[in-house]
Amino acid sequence: xxxxxxxxxxxxxxxxxxxxxxxxxxxxxxxxxxxxxxxxxxxxxxxxxxxxxxxxxxxxxxxxxxxxxxxxxxxxxxxxxxxxxxxxxxxxxxxxxxxxxxxxxxxxxxxxxx
Ligand code: HEC
Ligand code: HEC
Ligand code: HEC
Ligand code: HEC
Numbered sequence: 001x002x003x004x005x006x007x008x009x010x011x012x013x014x015x016x017x018x019x020x021x022x023x024x025x026x027x028x029x030x031x032x033x034x035x036x037x038x039x040x041x042x043x044x045x046x047x048x049x050x051x052x053x054x055x056x057x058x059x060x061x062x063x064x065x066x067x068x069x070x071x072x073x074x075x076x077x078x079x080x081x082x083x084x085x086x087x088x089x090x091x092x093x094x095x096x097x098x099x100x101x102x103x104x105x106x107x108x109x110x111x112x113x114x
Contacts, residue, residue: 029114030095043095053095055088077103079111 068080091102099113
């Protein structure tokens with residue numbers, strides 16, 4: 001209960017910063033991290049959080065491009081191994097907004113980005 005209450009307080013707080021806080025089916029990535037015990041400071045080195053999070057920060061927990069390629073090797077296309085090369089995470093994964101499928105700039109490729 002307490003956990004849920006905290007989560008909704010966070011969500012309300014974040015709404016101040018972003019109009020489209022809620023993705024269609026899921027809480028934003030940052031909120032899902034908080035739910036798994038990764039708080040604001042896990043991603044943001046400044047306090048209070050104010051800036052975007054560099055790809056290197058994501059990689060400090062999730063591993064480098066090789067590790068990511070391996071994790072999603074069963075997806076077709078593998079979002080972490082394409083002709084676009086090593087992409088910054090934020091090209092697809094957003095912290096507090098719905099994530100995006102950057103491939104759709106040029107292709108009709110369906111990718112559901114969490
Ligand atoms: C999974 C990593 C992650 C976590 C955890 C996280 N953030 Fe963020 N945050 C980001 C990213 C990435 C951005 C860059 C903008 C975006 O993608 O939405 C950002 C940007 C921001 C910004 C700058 C304004 C903006 O939207 O660009 C603020 C303020 C912020 N976060 C607040 C918070 C607070 C408060 C928490 C804890 C409740 C938090 N963040 C937790 C990843 C995270
Ligand atoms: C401090 C460590 C840490 C940092 C930094 C971090 N993550 Fe995570 N991330 C986690 C953990 C822990 C999970 C939950 C893993 C699980 O449930 O098995 C997770 C889950 C995820 C998921 C899966 C979400 C889901 O709903 O299944 C994605 C995508 C992700 N992270 C992307 C990112 C991106 C992009 C960044 C940088 C903006 C980032 N992470 C920064 C630790 C981190
Ligand atoms: C081209 C878009 C794209 C880029 C760029 C991208 N991702 Fe992903 N990512 C995806 C998609 C699509 C999935 C699959 C979502 C799912 O599991 O259904 C995914 C899944 C993940 C997952 C969950 C993997 C699992 O265990 O199932 C993590 C963690 C993750 N990405 C982290 C990252 C990190 C860190 C970066 C930057 C180094 C990054 N991603 C760059 C599209 C992208
Ligand atoms: C800036 C535009 C652009 C973006 C963004 C882009 N592509 Fe492409 N893609 C191309 C072009 C141009 C070709 C080559 C034209 C062709 O052969 O159809 C191509 C070809 C491909 C092919 C066919 C390759 C082959 O061997 O025949 C796949 C699969 C593909 N892209 C997947 C992706 C994925 C997945 C993403 C997102 C990570 C992505 N593309 C992002 C422009 C783009």
